[in-house]
Amino acid sequence: MTDTLPVTPVDLHAFEPSAERVLFLDQRMRLRLRDSLRYIAEQARGQLDFDQEQFEKFLARLAQQPIRPLAFSFYSDLVLAIEEDDINKAQLLFTELIQQPSHTGPLTISALGNPAEDLTARRYAHFIDADPSAAFQVFPPSVEAAANCRAQIRDAFALMDAGDPVLAAEIRGLLREIILAAGTEDPKAMTFDGASSFMLWGAIILNANRKDGALGMVQMLAHESAHNLLFGWSADESLVENPPEALYPSPLRVDPRPMDGIYHATFVTARMYRAVRVLYDSGTLPSELHEKARQELTHNAALFAKGMGTIQTYGQLTSLGQTVIDGARNYMLAVN
Amino acid sequence: MKSTTKRIALDWSKLFGFNQVKSAQAECKSKSAQAMIGGKIGTKTGAKPV
Numbered sequence: 001m002t003d004t005l006p007v008t009p010v011d012l013h014a015f016e017p018s019a020e021r022v023l024f025l026d027q028r029m030r031l032r033l034r035d036s037l038r039y040i041a042e043q044a045r046g047q048l049d050f051d052q053e054q055f056e057k058f059l060a061r062l063a064q065q066p067i068r069p070l071a072f073s074f075y076s077d078l079v080l081a082i083e084e085d086d087i088n089k090a091q092l093l094f095t096e097l098i099q100q101p102s103h104t105g106p107l108t109i110s111a112l113g114n115p116a117e118d119l120t121a122r123r124y125a126h127f128i129d130a131d132p133s134a135a136f137q138v139f140p141p142s143v144e145a146a147a148n149c150r151a152q153i154r155d156a157f158a159l160m161d162a163g164d165p166v167l168a169a170e171i172r173g174l175l176r177e178i179i180l181a182a183g184t185e186d187p188k189a190m191t192f193d194g195a196s197s198f199m200l201w202g203a204i205i206l207n208a209n210r211k212d213g214a215l216g217m218v219q220m221l222a223h224e225s226a227h228n229l230l231f232g233w234s235a236d237e238s239l240v241e242n243p244p245e246a247l248y249p250s251p252l253r254v255d256p257r258p259m260d261g262i263y264h265a266t267f268v269t270a271r272m273y274r275a276v277r278v279l280y281d282s283g284t285l286p287s288e289l290h291e292k293a294r295q296e297l298t299h300n301a302a303l304f305a306k307g308m309g310t311i312q313t314y315g316q317l318t319s320l321g322q323t324v325i326d327g328a329r330n331y332m333l334a335v336n
Numbered sequence: 337m338k339s340t341t342k343r344i345a346l347d348w349s350k351l352f353g354f355n356q357v358k359s360a361q362a363e364c365k366s367k368s369a370q371a372m373i374g375g376k377i378g379t380k381t382g383a384k385p386v
Contacts, residue, residue: 198353
């Protein structure tokens with residue numbers, strides 16, 4: 001790994017998965033974070049107290065190796081603390097940020113701790129539940145739920161390794177951490193299936209109470225990793241230019257959503273479709289999953305069409321946004 | 337409510353991620369900014385009623 005960007009892959013925005021491409025995206029995200037931290041340190045001279053040598057070593061690590069996803073969340077909170085002129089909080093965040101470890105090993109799966117007692121768990125829960133229009137509670141999973149979810153993840157990767165190794169490799173390249181959590185089971189409340197965040201780049205959070213088996217988990221992994229893919233693509237540029245306060249019908253949510261959310265939902269639906277379709281066409285999918293696969297294909301195709309309708313009617317896309325969604329649309333047209 | 341003079345001046349147009357939510361910098365409350373950031377550049381949650 002170098003501390004300057006390698007040559008941009010020719011297929012950077014292609015719809016098809018690519019493990020090589022996500023290595024580029026990850027390095028670009030880290031280099032952008034590095035440059036922003038250097039800017040902040042320059043602007044904060046005399047206000048934030050830090051060990052210059054430790055800071056430079058952190059920046060060097062950040063440029064050269066994958067970093068723990070929480071590092072991005074500390075950066076986000078740091079900027080907001082500075083914006084609120086809360087220098088004490090900014091100091092704590094900056095100090096903790098530059099101690100964040102690299103993540104050079106394989107994808108890890110861990111259970112969320114108790115946010116009431118565990119600062120790391122509180123940080124993850126805080127970033128998951130960041131949308132005041134759709135607030136929900138996040139809990140540690142039960143031991144049984146976590147074990148079941150780990151088994152589903154294992155089985156999902158087994159399906160992909162056999163029938164769609166390109167997607168499996170991309171997911172393993174995109175993600176550093178899968179966090180298992182749980183939502184409320186109150187029938188009157190909102191809960192979550194999964195979550196990912198630009199400011200938790202490389203992490204996804206799954207509701208461990210899932211009971212939809214390996215094929216469902218394949219789709220969930222495709223779904224959340226596709227969100228991360230969109231985050232990586234939009235490191236330097238937005239996908240849409242619609243005002244965030246403008247709301248439109250969403251294919252995946254009961255409540256109307258901003259165009260950026262609809263864009264994401266529509267793209268990830270195409271990726272979910274592709275994940276099932278490739279497994280189904282590969283001949284490796286167990287026969288007992290064929291009917292479920294057909295149902296999911298029909299369902300995801302309908303959701304994609306609904307989302308594309310909203311995008312085509314109301315979307316104000318950037319050049320990047322148009323390129324990326326065209327890839328998804330062209331794929332869906334080619335296979336249907 | 338407009339921001340008063342801050343001890344550390346950051347131009348969000350120079351900040352990774354935040355350069356896509358320029359309008360949020362006019363807000364002095366971080367919750368507003370955070371919600372806008374979450375909405376604009378992404379915390380994506382498959383929320384649903386139980």
